[in-house]
Amino acid sequence: MPGKVFLIGAGPGDPDLLTLRALNMLKAADVVVYDKLVSEEILALIPAGTEMISVGKCPRNHPVPQERINEILHEQALLGRRVGRLKGGDPMIFGRGSEEALYLMQHGVEVEYAPGITAAQGASCSTGVPLTHRGLATGVQYVTGHRQADKVLDLDWKRLADPDTTLVVYMGVANIGQIAMGLMTEGLSAGTPVMAISRATSASETRMISTLGRIAEDTRDAGLKPPTLFIIGKVVSLYVENPHALPVDAVRANG
Numbered sequence: 001m002p003g004k005v006f007l008i009g010a011g012p013g014d015p016d017l018l019t020l021r022a023l024n025m026l027k028a029a030d031v032v033v034y035d036k037l038v039s040e041e042i043l044a045l046i047p048a049g050t051e052m053i054s055v056g057k058c059p060r061n062h063p064v065p066q067e068r069i070n071e072i073l074h075e076q077a078l079l080g081r082r083v084g085r086l087k088g089g090d091p092m093i094f095g096r097g098s099e100e101a102l103y104l105m106q107h108g109v110e111v112e113y114a115p116g117i118t119a120a121q122g123a124s125c126s127t128g129v130p131l132t133h134r135g136l137a138t139g140v141q142y143v144t145g146h147r148q149a150d151k152v153l154d155l156d157w158k159r160l161a162d163p164d165t166t167l168v169v170y171m172g173v174a175n176i177g178q179i180a181m182g183l184m185t186e187g188l189s190a191g192t193p194v195m196a197i198s199r200a201t202s203a204s205e206t207r208m209i210s211t212l213g214r215i216a217e218d219t220r221d222a223g224l225k226p227p228t229l230f231i232i233g234k235v236v237s238l239y240v241e242n243p244h245a246l247p248v249d250a251v252r253a254n255g
Helices: 020-028 066-078 097-106 119-127 176-185 215-222 234-238 248-254
Strands: 004-009 031-034 051-054 082-087 110-114 139-144 165-170 193-198 206-211 228-232
Touching: 004 020, 004 066, 004 097, 020 082, 020 110, 031 066, 066 082, 066 097, 082 097, 097 110, 119 165, 119 193, 119 228, 165 176, 176 215, 176 228, 193 215, 193 234, 206 215, 228 234
Parallel strands: 004 082, 004 110, 031 051, 031 082, 139 165
Antiparallel strands: 165 228, 193 206, 193 228
């Protein structure tokens, strides 16, 4: 009999944000297949003796292609093992979890899920910037700022350039200039506040406040690297400065 695969969301990094369901699945797993963005603190919660298989990917560096990851999960399940597939954030939000689940189910492997706190929620709570707020944002949109194989972004800029909603951009460091231009072309003000959060909820979290018109330059000057999340919209105006923030003026002075 084949085993089963637990599709587990690790959350944005802070182990306190891991769900009890996710932790129980990790404890029950015979083998854990994990991504690069899973924090060391969460990996340390996996019981000693559990086999660990790293399949981490970085921008323009995919040592284990997605097709091979699918095969690894299938192969491990065919051995009758309980396979923990551990992903940063929520596996069903820009995590390709649904692709892996579909592949496994097509091959007769049972899949169970443990949702994770996605990076946008983690960043919102750690910074105090809400994703919705009465009078400022009636809704929120999540979008990926990166296309597979570095294809050109073909987002619906008109729909995204809504001043009454919050836009959260995942994986957008490389294309933030194009994203900002697309939004401004469709009428979103260059003065729209933007927050960039790198490694949200971790001990090395960094925050930067900017505007839509300057975010590309400021991101470059600050040297922000993935994983960095961008929150775009009036809700950013509610941010209260604190020691973890990286003020734009300081970035320019240091640059």
